[in-house]
Amino acid sequence: MREFDLVIVGGGPAGMAAAVAARTKGLENILILERDSELGGILNQCIHNGFGLHTFKEELTGPEYAERYAEQVEAMEIPVETDTMVLDISKDKTVTILSRKRGVEQIQAKAVILAMGCRERPRGALNIPGYRPQGVYTAGTAQKLVNCEGYVPGKEVVILGSGDIGLIMARRMTLEGAKVRAVVELMPYSSGLKRNIVQCLDDYGIPLMLSHTVVDIKGKEKLEGVTVAAVDSTNTPIEGSEEYFPCDTLLLSCGLIPENELSRSCGVDIDPRTNGPLVDEGLETSIDGVFACGNVLHVHDLVDFVSEESARAGESAVDYIRRGCTPDSTAAIKVIPQNGVRYTVPSQIHTADLLGDVHIRFRVTGVFKDCAIVIKAGDTELVRRKNRILVPSEMLDIIIKEEKLAAVTEDITVAIEEV
Amino acid sequence: MTKILTCINCPMGCELTVEVENGKVLSVSGNTCKRGELYAESEITAPTRTITTTVISEQGRPVPVKTAQPIPKDKIFECTAAIKALKVSLPVKVGQVLADDLLGTGSQVTATKSVG
Known part of the structure; x- marks a missing residue:
């Protein structure tokens, strides 16, 4: 069985920053596991700018920010295994992994850092009535299709949810030639940054409909349109306020959930408020030697804070290993x-x-x-x-x-x- | 003429009422700090934006790009169309200049990711 001092699950901004910090503190035997074919995580599809003002004192795009860290990982010769999925982490830190190259394999770690990030709340978790036609995507899926695969999913778009990804995609779809009819938000305020509301919606004349929601999805095979209605203070749709928007694409930007299936099966205690692990000041979970950082711990709005937090997790893991893997x-x-x-x-x-x-x-x-x-x-x-x-x-x-x-x-x- | 803007400097998002005459700012009200005034001034006299988009390379893979400098806001669509029409062949390196002086704006277009 291959043995490592530190195994990091996830090669996004959190995993990379943790690895760099651990190596900077002198730890030799580190492995980063990444299920995608390259490092960078979600940053690879976030081609807009606004990243790095804290970390690098300049405004970078997502891929540029990721590449700066990937270059450090490479320069420090930290081993990375891409196209590798982690199937299980046990309490004694045996990690079961799966890859095309090596098949199923068990590796042993002294410490593990959870850096799996988060995923989008899907349609199934939103209770939107109506048919289930083709043309309904989460905003992040559409972002990946447009920015990484080169496919624009539709021409006439309604966006439900005004989180930053939804706002960014309103502008992105517009620049790709689509008509964004409206961004619909259940709450009386947007959860997105003012800057994004001005520069992604106002700049392009896209209406933001606050206290509204989608109450029906029309179209059996392909999406034909959605019905939008105003809601009252209890978020109940108000009868008679319905308005129909023909569209071929509905994007959902309705929140992010830390991706903790591996943490749960490992037995890590989860905080029901964040949906992430409960941690101490060193970002150590309820299991000794298992640490968590970045969006798997709690959903961040700035990658700069992810990097800073994750560096701390990397340093704590090194301290734990040097202490002889004993509890606090x-x-x-x-x-x-x-x-x-x-x-x-x-x-x-x-x-x-x-x-x-x-x-x-x-x-x-x-x-x-x-x-x-x-x-x-x-x-x-x-x-x-x-x-x-x-x-x-x-x-x-x-x-x-x-x-x-x-x-x-x-x-x-x-x-x-x-x- | 009166223009209404939302200040983007902080989560307050002050609604700014700007009195404009011949492209010049006469007065700004509604702001709660100095930054609102400065923002209104630049948004009225010379609003600029950085464009980020993708160019489909000759090999078919998209390459994310940006304008290295902000360009005038009223040229966003024109500039985006010009960027889309660029010919790019893989591999490209992050920071590689793909176009100089985009439509006379003085801005370069650079790759934001190493692809291929």
């Missing part, structure tokens, strides 16, 4: 999301095993104006940061200094307070 020495304190905070990553901190400052990443539950982020240990305030506006679509990242945390013995709370 002390009990952990909890990090508890309170008023206005939906979740936190990490959910617990081993204050005696800190390896530097700790990032607390989280999302808020709604829009908060003129407020403060308050982090406390018992009654002691560790951090208070005023904000003019906080929105659920932007992940927040607060750093707590190592020296401040080291003395903490009580659980930590993260809350939003009105100012």
Whole structure:
């Protein structure tokens, strides 16, 4: 059986950043497993720009960002096995993999980093009534078809959901000659960035229909059109508000779900709020020596944050291997999301095993104006940061200094307070 | 003339009311910080965008490309059509210049991925 110190599942931005950080810390025996034929993950199809402002201080496209990391992986001679699917990870870190070259194989790791990313919520999870004709795609599938395969899936398009991928695809389909009739959003606000609403919709005169949804899909073999209706405050369609849009393509941009089948079968505890593993300050899951980072842990909006987080996971894994693969020495304190905070990553901190400052990443539950982020240990305030506006679509990242945390013995709370 | 813009600098997304005369900004209101004023000024006087799209190579595989500099917003469709018409043969390297001075905009077109 082949043996590795560190096996990284996934060669997207998370896996690559974790590998680079682990090698930079001096770890030799690393393997990256990637099911696609090349490194880069989802970045390969994200040909728009806006990536890398934090990491590289310049505005890059997705493939450019990916290639910068792939070049580092190559320069560091970190082994990568592409076209390789991971079938199973056991608690003792035996990893079962499948590839055309080697068939089914079991390899042994001392530590594993989960970096499988996320996938789109499919039609089946949305409860849209109507027929099931050809012409209904998730936005990311259409993005892959257009940008990587060179096929434009249709000429007249309606997009359901106004997340950033939906907005980006509205512009992309328009530039490819399609007519985007509308972007339909169930909520009274868009979950996409303002910049994308202006530059992907307003620039091209594409209407954004807030508090609307698709209530019927017409067409038996091929999509013929969709019926859109307004919804009330309980998201129930309002009778009489229906409007029919002829179209040959319906794109769904209705949220992303961390891809944790492997983590679950391995026995990793999952946080129901993020659908990702519960982790500590070193991004270690409930199973010793199994770490998680990037979109498999919680869905990010900026790849720069994925790279930063994943580098931390790589360093923690090296520390775990050097420690002799033993569990953390002390009990952990909890990090508890309170008023206005939906979740936190990490959910617990081993204050005696800190390896530097700790990032607390989280999302808020709604829009908060003129407020403060308050982090406390018992009654002691560790951090208070005023904000003019906080929105659920932007992940927040607060750093707590190592020296401040080291003395903490009580659980930590993260809350939003009105100012 | 009055123009309404949405500021893109932060999630506030302030609605900016801009008074314009002969292409010049007379006043900006609705912004809650200085950045809104600067954004309105550039959006009214010389709005620009970076185009990202693909060119189908002679071998059939798409090559993702971008304008290396932002181009005037009113030339987006013209420039996209000109980029689509480029002849590209694989292999290409990331950063490779595929066209100089796209339609007199002064912008190059570069590959954003190594393909082939």
